[in-house]
Amino acid sequence: MMTEQLKNYTITPEQASCPHYVKALQQEIECGKDFSETELKVLRINHPEILKYKAKVLGNKDTYENFADWVDFLIADYGYQERCLSLGSGIGRVEKYLVSKGFTHQMETIELCANENEKIRLKDEKINTVKGDLNFVELPPDYYDFILCHGVLHHLINLEYVLDQINKSLKPNGIFLVYEYIGETRWQFNESRLNYLRKNFPDISIKQQPVWRYRGFESVRSGDLFGILQQQFGKSCKHSVCYGGVYFPFVTTTPPKADAQMARVITLDADVTRTGELSPCYHMGIYRKNDVPAIPAKKWSDEMLKSQLSPPIPYWNQLVRLLRESPLGSSLIKIKRQLNRYF
Ligand SMILES: C[S@@+](CC[C@H](N)C(=O)[O-])C[C@H]1O[C@@H](n2cnc3c(N)ncnc32)[C@H](O)[C@@H]1O
The missing domain is CATH 1.20.5 (Single alpha-helices involved in coiled-coils or other helix-helix interfaces)
Structure with a gap:
């Protein structure tokens, strides 16, 4: 039996009992329990122009009726799946859609806020949600036909460990669907991205938020995510889309009234996606189980954990x-x- 210390963790369970980790967990939960379907709809990231663009880029659809209907191609191409698991399912927007379309007859989900978001979760008797911290999740080997990570990996620290767990837990030929933010860690956008926005939107104030603004585990290792994902699953990639190098930093560094420019933002996003002028902020991929061994995790010291989760905040703030x-x-x-x- 492998001891906890020897597992392929970036941070150990002992480190997770420190106040910085416990505080970040609490902040995640506080945030998750507030985001009902109505609250999510009004986020700038769910602007109708962005959802329309997403439907096109991800699902090759000219329009969308449901937040999650870009997954229709998955249902059509891969068909019914028996044992399904979703990690970090939030209120279950994608899970409910997949079940309603007959992709599966039952879905298990593991979610940090399972107890706290009970009231706002989209209910379906075919979806069973349990509470758990995915950084230390243990999944049954060779068990699932389908695993979904929709916007959760970028909240995790033990990425190498979790991706290995996912790979091992898939049945031979099992499917892994990923949709994730893969841009700069803690949304600390690089200068070329910010300069691109300044050049194209000279009349709009572009303001990078300081790192301490980001709470909980928001994008805690997002800058590492795509590379690790490719190392673990690149060999068995079936479908891959990257985009979002303009619209995501735009909605997070400009004031809300700038959304009047959204049509142009989307055109520019499509341009840079094509030319590669800016790196993407989003990735959607479909992968299969493979025989790649776990990617070795580089351990974080206690100091590193503290500086990542509790960066100093100026007194006034x-x-x-x-x-x-x-x-x-x-x-x-x-x-x-x-x-x-x-x-
Ligand atoms: C950006 S939300 C995405 C939610 C949902 N998948 C969606 O797309 O609507 C990230 C989710 O991951 C969950 N989460 C964050 N850290 C987690 C952890 N360590 N273990 C389990 N869930 C976690 C949060 O509670 C939240 O529901």
Whole structure:
């Protein structure tokens, strides 16, 4: 039996009991329990122009009716799957769609917020959700026909370990569908990306948010993700799409009113995707189980863990954060999020 210390972890379970990790887990949960379907719809990242573009790029569709209907090609090409698992399923938008289309008759999901998001989760008796921290997940070997990671790997630290678990847990010929943010870690966009935005949108303020703004595990190793994914699964890749090098930094560095420019943003995104002028921020891939051994993880020291999860915050901003986290502050933020959609 392999001891915990010898497993291919970036951080060990002992390190995960430190206050920085525990705080980040709590922040993830706080965030996850707030994002109902209605709240998600008003996020800038779900702007109709972006969803239309996504439907085209990922699903070769001219329009979309459902957030998740770009997966129709998967259902058509790969057909019914018996044993399905989704990791970090949130409220289950993609899972519910897959089940409703007869892709499977049952789906297991593992989600950090399983208890806390119970009320807002999209219900389906064919979907069974359990709570778990995926950084230390143990999956049964040779068990699943299909595993889905939709926007969760970029929240994980033990990437090498989790991807190996996924690979081992697939049945021979099992399918792994990934849809992930693969841009700069903690959204710290590189200068060429920011300069591209400044050049193309000279009248819009482009403001990179400092690293301490990002809470929980948001994009904690996203800059490493695509490389590790290719090392573990590249050999068995069946389908791969990369895009999003412009629209994602645009919606995260500009004020909401800049969304008036979204049609142009999407045109530029398609341009740079074609020319390769900027690296992509999103990846969708379909992979099969393979015989590639686990990619060795580089261990994080306790100092590294602290600096990644709790970077120093200027005093003034600490005060602002305290106010934002008060009950009144949280309510005002929710109202502001709704208003941002219209102004
Ligand atoms: C960006 S959301 C994506 C949710 C969902 N897949 C979707 O696309 O709507 C990331 C999800 O991963 C979950 N998550 C983050 N870290 C996790 C962890 N260590 N273990 C399990 N789930 C985690 C969060 O609770 C959240 O639901």
